Amino acid sequence: MKIDCALENGRVFVSGSFMDLNIGIADGKIAGLSKLQIDAAQKIDCKGKIIIPGCIDAHVHFRVPGMGHKEDWNSGGRAALAGGITTVLDMPNTKPPTTTVELLEEKRKLVQGDLLCNFGFHFGTTTENLAELENAANENIASFKVFMGSSTGNMLIEDENVLQKIFQIAKAHNKIVSVHAEDEAIIKQNSEQYKSENSVAAHTKIRNSGCELAAIEKALALRGEAGNKLHICHVSSSAGLERIIAEKRAGNLTCEATPHHLFLNDADYGKLGNFAKMNPSLKGAQDNSALLHGIFDGTIDIIATDHAPHTKEEKQKGYWEAPSGVPGAETMLPLMLNAANENRISIERVAELCSEMPAKTFGIKGKGAIEISYDADLCVIDTKKEWVVNGDALQTKCRWSPFEGMKLKGFVEKTFVNGHLAYDNGNFDGSARGREVNFNG
Numbered sequence: 001m002k003i004d005c006a007l008e009n010g011r012v013f014v015s016g017s018f019m020d021l022n023i024g025i026a027d028g029k030i031a032g033l034s035k036l037q038i039d040a041a042q043k044i045d046c047k048g049k050i051i052i053p054g055c056i057d058a059h060v061h062f063r064v065p066g067m068g069h070k071e072d073w074n075s076g077g078r079a080a081l082a083g084g085i086t087t088v089l090d091m092p093n094t095k096p097p098t099t100t101v102e103l104l105e106e107k108r109k110l111v112q113g114d115l116l117c118n119f120g121f122h123f124g125t126t127t128e129n130l131a132e133l134e135n136a137a138n139e140n141i142a143s144f145k146v147f148m149g150s151s152t153g154n155m156l157i158e159d160e161n162v163l164q165k166i167f168q169i170a171k172a173h174n175k176i177v178s179v180h181a182e183d184e185a186i187i188k189q190n191s192e193q194y195k196s197e198n199s200v201a202a203h204t205k206i207r208n209s210g211c212e213l214a215a216i217e218k219a220l221a222l223r224g225e226a227g228n229k230l231h232i233c234h235v236s237s238s239a240g241l242e243r244i245i246a247e248k249r250a251g252n253l254t255c256e257a258t259p260h261h262l263f264l265n266d267a268d269y270g271k272l273g274n275f276a277k278m279n280p281s282l283k284g285a286q287d288n289s290a291l292l293h294g295i296f297d298g299t300i301d302i303i304a305t306d307h308a309p310h311t312k313e314e315k316q317k318g319y320w321e322a323p324s325g326v327p328g329a330e331t332m333l334p335l336m337l338n339a340a341n342e343n344r345i346s347i348e349r350v351a352e353l354c355s356e357m358p359a360k361t362f363g364i365k366g367k368g369a370i371e372i373s374y375d376a377d378l379c380v381i382d383t384k385k386e387w388v389v390n391g392d393a394l395q396t397k398c399r400w401s402p403f404e405g406m407k408l409k410g411f412v413e414k415t416f417v418n419g420h421l422a423y424d425n426g427n428f429d430g431s432a433r434g435r436e437v438n439f440n441g
């Protein structure tokens with residue numbers, strides 16, 4: 001077989017550990033893994049670098065259609081590649097939201113030709129689209145996304161009968177339900193109680209741990225009845241995580257943590273103001289520790305960014321007006337690598353959480369591992385290089401980060417998408433294009 005490109009002398013993540021191997025790429029796929037030299041048209045020296053399967057970010061809000069001023073497929077795609085992410089799964093709370101098969105098809109058309117990394121879609125649920133979910137079940141989608149608490153967009157579902165039906169439809173068609181777990185009744189009650197407060201610190205009081213726990217409990221009870229697969233997005237509290245641990249043995253339950261809930265907490269409000277306003281809210285330092293422990297003991301299955309950009313102008317409004325959400329695509333992997341450099345987690349676990357497990361959790365075919373015949377989605381990393389997060393230098397359209405000024409040890413040097421060197425040390429190959437992934441792997 002003719003090998004197009006060989007990545008030589010790197011330490012490669014294969015079957016759970018790192019090995020000195022050369023990688024051969026042919027026709028966009030991994031075609032060789034060898035300690036011996038691989039004969040190839042092009043050779044790239046990766047000495048001193050580690051190579052992991054490209055990260056799969058299972059939770060992004062790339063804002064198209066309808067909110068392209070915050071992010072679009074091109075800027076979001078560049079942010080992803082610069083962060084070592086080769087596949088993104090986009091959330092449905094766009095304008096209009098992705099709640100019909102027709103709208104999904106329209107979104108697909110908008111993405112094609114614009115996005116530099118691979119992509120897939122979560123399908124939105126509402127109080128009105130139950131019949132449409134039956135149709136969507138035959139589509140190539142990551143999950144049915146449910147907002148149990150209000151957030152950006154109007155996709156809130158409070159009616160328990162509707163929730164019950166969504167979980168049942170998911171079970172009938174072997175689909176995953178992904179939940180944003182915050183309890184709307186508690187949000188409303190606490191908003192009333194703290195309505196005179198005008199600072200972002202109120203956000204943690206309103207959307208407190210109990211608010212997350214109540215929604216997680218409801219979701220677990222619903223899945224207990226329906227028996228469907230459940231994925232709990234962005235767990236933010238020790239209380240929520242404890243509840244998940246208690247249920248995990250029953251299987252078919254996965255959960256995710258975001259870098260901001262791992263590495264920021266309510267003590268950061270003073271410095272960040274509304275730039276630290278997101279849903280679920282930041283919690284306390286002990287919640288950071290609990291989440292880190294959850295990474296350690298395997299309770300947390302995946303890391304995802306919840307990349308949710310808003311403009312600086314929007315964030316500079318008063319607490320109640322400012323939208324919730326933070327960008328995170330370019331900082332996820334470097335933050336995790338930095339934590340590995342600080343011996344807080346192992347580098348193998350970083351590769352599992354950011355690449356391997358997202359593919360397994362959502363059943364993405366041919367991705368999430370460096371194995372023969374898998375797609376050549378690869379990330380070449382300098383684990384020792386330090387850099388400082390600077391919003392102005394980021395690719396995301398919003399050009400700010402809640403991690404502004406942080407010095408991180410761990411740097412994404414090259415990102416390959418389907419065998420194509422799409423990102424190399426700050427430079428993009430504009431001709432690189434992603435493809436829609438398949439969710440049956």
Ligand code: DOR
Nearest residue numbers: 151152278279308324325
């Ligand atoms: O902070 C958030 N921002 N949480 C969400 O659930 C939605 C997201 C957004 O789309 O802005």
Ligand code: ZN
Nearest residue numbers: 180233279280
């Ligand atoms: Zn959410």
Ligand code: ZN
Nearest residue numbers: 059091306308
């Ligand atoms: Zn989200």
